[in-house]
Amino acid sequence: MAEITLDNLAHSYSPNPKGEEDFALKELNHVWSDGEAYALLGASGCGKSTLLNIISGLLHPSQGRILFDGKDVTEASTADRNIAQVFQFPVVYDTMTVRANLAFPLKNRGADPKYIAERVQQIGAMIGMEAELDKRARGLTADAKQKISLGRGMVREDVNALLFDEPLTVIDPHMKWELRTQLKSLHHDFGHTMIYVTHDQTEALTFADKVVVMYDGRVVQIGTPQELFDTPQHTFVGYFIGSPGMNVIPAAVIGKTAVVHGTEIALTHRHDVLEGKIELGVRPEFVTLTDGPGLPVKVRRVEDVGRHKIVRAELFGSPINILADEDQPITPDMTNITFDPARVNVYVNDWLKHGKAA
Amino acid sequence: MEKTVNQKAWFLILPVLILVAFSAVIPLMTVVNYSVQDTFGQNEFFWVGLEWFAEMLDSDRMWDALGRQLMFSAIILAIQIPLGVFVALNMPKRGFWSSFCLVVMSLPLLIPWNVVGTIWQIFGRVDIGLLGYTLDALGISYNYTQDTFAAWATIIIMDVWHWTSLVALLAFAGLKSIPDAYYQAAKIDQASRWAIFRYIELPKMMGVLMIAILLRFMDSFMIYTEPFVVTGGGPGNATTLLSIDLVKMALGQFDLGPAAAFSIMYYLVILLISYVFYTVMTTVEKNEG
Numbered sequence: 314m315a316e317i318t319l320d321n322l323a324h325s326y327s328p329n330p331k332g333e334e335d336f337a338l339k340e341l342n343h344v345w346s347d348g349e350a351y352a353l354l355g356a357s358g359c360g361k362s363t364l365l366n367i368i369s370g371l372l373h374p375s376q377g378r379i380l381f382d383g384k385d386v387t388e389a390s391t392a393d394r395n396i397a398q399v400f401q402f403p404v405v406y407d408t409m410t411v412r413a414n415l416a417f418p419l420k421n422r423g424a425d426p427k428y429i430a431e432r433v434q435q436i437g438a439m440i441g442m443e444a445e446l447d448k449r450a451r452g453l454t455a456d457a458k459q460k461i462s463l464g465r466g467m468v469r470e471d472v473n474a475l476l477f478d479e480p481l482t483v484i485d486p487h488m489k490w491e492l493r494t495q496l497k498s499l500h501h502d503f504g505h506t507m508i509y510v511t512h513d514q515t516e517a518l519t520f521a522d523k524v525v526v527m528y529d530g531r532v533v534q535i536g537t538p539q540e541l542f543d544t545p546q547h548t549f550v551g552y553f554i555g556s557p558g559m560n561v562i563p564a565a566v567i568g569k570t571a572v573v574h575g576t577e578i579a580l581t582h583r584h585d586v587l588e589g590k591i592e593l594g595v596r597p598e599f600v601t602l603t604d605g606p607g608l609p610v611k612v613r614r615v616e617d618v619g620r621h622k623i624v625r626a627e628l629f630g631s632p633i634n635i636l637a638d639e640d641q642p643i644t645p646d647m648t649n650i651t652f653d654p655a656r657v658n659v660y661v662n663d664w665l666k667h668g669k670a671a
Numbered sequence: 672m673e674k675t676v677n678q679k680a681w682f683l684i685l686p687v688l689i690l691v692a693f694s695a696v697i698p699l700m701t702v703v704n705y706s707v708q709d710t711f712g713q714n715e716f717f718w719v720g721l722e723w724f725a726e727m728l729d730s731d732r733m734w735d736a737l738g739r740q741l742m743f744s745a746i747i748l749a750i751q752i753p754l755g756v757f758v759a760l761n762m763p764k765r766g767f768w769s770s771f772c773l774v775v776m777s778l779p780l781l782i783p784w785n786v787v788g789t790i791w792q793i794f795g796r797v798d799i800g801l802l803g804y805t806l807d808a809l810g811i812s813y814n815y816t817q818d819t820f821a822a823w824a825t826i827i828i829m830d831v832w833h834w835t836s837l838v839a840l841l842a843f844a845g846l847k848s849i850p851d852a853y854y855q856a857a858k859i860d861q862a863s864r865w866a867i868f869r870y871i872e873l874p875k876m877m878g879v880l881m882i883a884i885l886l887r888f889m890d891s892f893m894i895y896t897e898p899f900v901v902t903g904g905g906p907g908n909a910t911t912l913l914s915i916d917l918v919k920m921a922l923g924q925f926d927l928g929p930a931a932a933f934s935i936m937y938y939l940v941i942l943l944i945s946y947v948f949y950t951v952m953t954t955v956e957k958n959e960g
Contacts (some may be wrong), residue, residue: 366855369859371855371858371859390858391855391858391859392858392859392861396859397859398855398856398859400852400855400856401852402850402852404850404852404853404855404856406870406871406874407870407874407875408870408874409870417860417862417870418859418860418861421860421861421862421863421866422861462856465856465860
């Protein structure tokens with residue numbers, strides 16, 4: 314268990330990067346607190362796995378340092394860092410039994426055979442494969458193989474951190490839930506520092522204490538699920554988290570008023586003169602479809618998903634989503650929308666701009 | 672449901688039947704025909720039954736050749752398979768040098784067999800060959816035309832030179848198919864180099880290695896051209912392998928009957944050994960998995 318510090322870290326896969334766009338991982342300073350569970354969330358190709366592989370030592374960063382509990386480990390090998398990592402696709406040693414697979418990391422580190430036997434039994438129970446312990450790993454289903462990989466990741470108690478690289482991709486939905494719960498309880502019991510890479514927001518939000526959202530090689534926000542929902546720091550966060558994601562509407566902002574295509578909208582905070590691309594971010598949850606005054610929209614579709622209705626509409630030609638209560642009737646004369654003023658965020662060049670109170 | 676019966680479809684496989692008949696069945700039957708008859712010329716044949724087979728099974732000549740043949744195949748398999756795997760493991764996995772290695776390694780495979788024989792025949796000559804002359808100058812007695820050991824060493828080294836690339840290329844293909852994640856996981860599990868080979872690389876290579884062993888066995892068991900060009904089966908009969916002996920008998924002495932019986936048994940032995948190889952290896956693979 315360790316606190317992991319990333320100091321000025323960046324990585325490029327090309328040997329002599331010219332500009333920022335050559336970096337798969339842009340400059341990053343961050344401290345992963347000891348014993349916390351983090352989720353690294355982002356679309357494919359945003360640098361999540363790169364970051365993970367740098368932490369585990371499979372990849373050497375182009376610049377910057379990595380510190381475990383204040384000790385520089387940038388040059389240390391994966392083995393020396395004492396990290397456990399589980400990959401997206403199951404990696405099992407085909408010719409070994411399940412038991413030998415689970416024992417492998419302990420054996421390689423020269424642990425006491427009695428301890429190994431005990432620990433393997435324990436892990437076997439944890440991943441629900443006690444009955445299959447003496448079966449060969451080859452020929453098991455992808456599910457079972459991935460469970461073995463997870464088990465191998467968890468078998469060592471003294472690891473500095475547990476890293477997961479989209480480990481549940483190949484697992485069926487029911488088992489996914491169960492394994493995630495087990496990972497959480499494992500975290501609760503042993504307090505390992507855990508980093509969990511995923512592109513699935515539900516997975517991230519349910520697993521982690523803190524979610525780290527990455528976009529285009531950059532960490533755009535680190536926060537609790539609540540923070541990500543209420544105040545996305547970047548339009549990408551707003552768009553990526555939430556179902557459907559946040560609506561982003563081009564606007565002009567003058568003082569405490571936003572103007573969208575000539576219609577004025579009141580804001581709760583005052584802004585100075587803003588320069589650049591100015592947009593309003595409003596989650597569908599805080600948009601109301603109404604027959605009263607507001608911004609004119611064209612309703613295209615209403616999707617009833619059971620818990621609520623998603624109204625797909627068009628605002629001056631661009632799509633906008635509205636969440637309506639399940640029992641709220643949607644009538645043809647509802648052609649305007651209003652926003653909850655407290656929930657309207659202002660973005661300048663995609664980054665959140667905090668206004669001044671009153 | 673009523674099945675449509677259309678026997679005319681048989682005509683569609685007629686071309687294949689004719690082709691196979693002329694390319695395989697009829698020649699094979701000619702051999703069978705020779706093996707049960709004797710002739711004193713003038714195209715007169717006498718039925719002799721299985722006499723030739725009995726005679727061949729009784730002759731030391733065939734058993735000696737079979738013994739030499741088995742030894743030859745065993746030695747080249749014992750060298751080429753581990754060496755090929757070793758070469759594949761040490762080849763660069765990607766980039767320019769990987770392609771470079773692949774091209775260089777394919778070169779021996781592209782050389783016609785009798786040219787390979789000629790190359791080594793000249794290379795090993797004591798009077799003008801680079802290898803023979805150098806060894807001789809160093810005071811090492813080496814003469815493949817007179818010394819049995821030298822003759823064997825020459826044809827084995829020649830075969831290793833010619834065919835190890837094939838094993839290496841197959842093994843390399845097997846290695847390339849292993850996803851990076853396996854190596855990364857092994858690093859994280861602190862597996863030793865040997866453990867990586869034993870538990871990741873070898874199991875993943877098993878399939879292609881099996882094919883490599885089979886190919887190399889069959890090829891080496893039927894080898895003719897290269898050793899014939901180098902040693903002509905000598906000194907004495909020291910390097911007279913099965914096929915060399917067969918050709919001597921059939922064309923050199925024109926003993927068609929015994930030679931035909933010989934080739935049928937030769938064919939059956941290859942079939943049998945290949946079958947045993949295949950069965951053993953698939954069972955091994957099953958038990959491994």
